[in-house]
Amino acid sequence: MTRRPVIAVLEGAHPVRGLERVQELAEFRVVQSDGLARALDGADVLYLWDFFSGALPAAWHAADSLQWLHCAAAGVDRLLFPELVASDVVVTNAHGVFDQPMAEYVLGAVLHAAKGFGPLRDQQSQRDWIWREGRNIAGTRALVVGTGSIGRHTARLLRAVGIRVEGVGRVASEHDDDFGRVHAAADLARVVGDVDWLVLVAPLTPATENLIDADVMGALPESAVLINVGRGRLLDEEALVARLRDGTLAGAVLDTFAVEPLPPDNPLWSLPSVLITPHMASNADSWLDDLAAQFERNLRLWLAGEPLPGVVDKVLGYVPSIRR
Amino acid sequence: MTRRPVIAVLEGAHPVRGLERVQELAEFRVVQSDGLARALDGADVLYLWDFFSGALPAAWHAADSLQWLHCAAAGVDRLLFPELVASDVVVTNAHGVFDQPMAEYVLGAVLHAAKGFGPLRDQQSQRDWIWREGRNIAGTRALVVGTGSIGRHTARLLRAVGIRVEGVGRVASEHDDDFGRVHAAADLARVVGDVDWLVLVAPLTPATENLIDADVMGALPESAVLINVGRGRLLDEEALVARLRDGTLAGAVLDTFAVEPLPPDNPLWSLPSVLITPHMASNADSWLDDLAAQFERNLRLWLAGEPLPGVVDKVLGYVPSIRR
Known part of the structure; x- marks a missing residue:
């Protein structure tokens, strides 16, 4: 690379952080939509x-030299439009940054x-x-749907307080370090019958869209509580x-919804057994600084020609987890 | 003991449980006040x-043969009137039964x-x-005032989720298994300056009455949250x-108050940063059965002439903890 690399930065509501630490490394174009x-x-x-x-998507036609796209979020479902998936642009996400706040939110939801x-x-x-x-939570059973970095962190935290945890992933496994047992998503309706906390x-x-359908919900015991920090359309x-x-x-404790902000006429608002939170489970303390530090680390690796961590499998739609 | 022992049982709102398992062992007189x-x-x-x-107190004059009083509660502050304290009646309490629900309540309060x-x-x-x-709770600091069985269980649970815990007790200690460091109660105002969660x-x-006075509160940082599951008058x-x-x-998260039920005109009810719960932190799942089982165990020990666990020091006002 002989010329200085050019980095487009899509800003938004929160001013972008941390560029002052990398401004010598590239030409930055900070823009709104x-x-x-x-x-x-x-x-x-x-x-x-x-x-x-x-x-x-509307600006994609102009991306004539793009090599790498870093998204400062965990979920990339809104990002993976067909042209990007088909392209050779490498996509990375905020892998790991949200593990701690989201695991804590889930434990807080269980106790709530x-x-x-x-x-x-x-x-x-x-x-x-x-x-x-x-109710006591010690000895209760949680089923965590999602075996990526956040799911694993959540499983470890729930286990630390005496909850019995199993996982649900694409493929079943009998000997997972974090979950013990991982069930295949296809078996969900068959394995939720004794669950206290169904965590998405x-x-x-x-x-995964509509994975928790009427059949799965019908198989849950009446005492179960559903906790969703993934996406509403799960x-x-x-x-x-x-x-x-x-x-x-x-x-139910719900941080994410099919339509956000949750419309005022949505019946979930007024159900007394539901806690609604405004998509904030992942946001605590230094999250904006952590996102900035992660981009800086990734940028230095990219400039050095090193492999990037947190690369999204654009076909699967997430960062495949490395089984420990 | 040649005759069958006589056991007076003061019932109350919840019907007494478990006597059917011990009815052969004594003559039971189940009464209301x-x-x-x-x-x-x-x-x-x-x-x-x-x-x-x-x-x-009003019925004490009739207690002409009493050897042992078992109280199905942890706090015996309302029980220890001077004549009982001066007597040779052994007092035991519900030592241990409430450790798990109260520790979980405190963790729930922290996350809330x-x-x-x-x-x-x-x-x-x-x-x-x-x-x-x-906020993330990992790495925050809790100070647990009370180093008995419930305090120790609480400390271990908070530590399990990454909170840094110290204790406050009658006497200071530098090397406590559960707390690491235990501060003397007299030093409270000097040690609360960096506390996130002050747990009573x-x-x-x-x-301990009025231990958390205006001076101690004045020394807490503005970011601190007070959690009281002990007694309101602390x-x-x-x-x-x-x-x-x-x-x-x-x-503040408060389960106990100087006057209970909390009077409707108490200003705590309407403060948005306060969660009020109606003295239920200790009550979860099988607590009534656990109390019944504990009395049965104690009764069998007493009949066998064995030492009883959970004996209250009537002068101190609680069960002195055995340092592990």
């Missing part, structure tokens, strides 16, 4: 700091449901002192609402 | 299944505050989708309200 096509013209790298943007903090908060707003028992951390792909939202309404599912 | 004096006449044992009752689930639940009731960041699990005694409630109101304390 409307400037993306012009920035891509001649760019070697696209840095999607604004991972919520859907602007790329087990101790009844949602209904207790509702009572508090009425100044009602109504005693009710909680899977990426959204054609293989589950059948109508079936979920129906089961929560008729009391055949104990509760 | 108004029958306590008559039941105590000639009784060898008093089994306080209704641990909220304050009926004992860290992830902002309270304000998010309030937003939900307004159908408001307002993004906000959480201490018994209420003359030495802290200065007015000072707590003042600090929460002016934002110099980030929040």
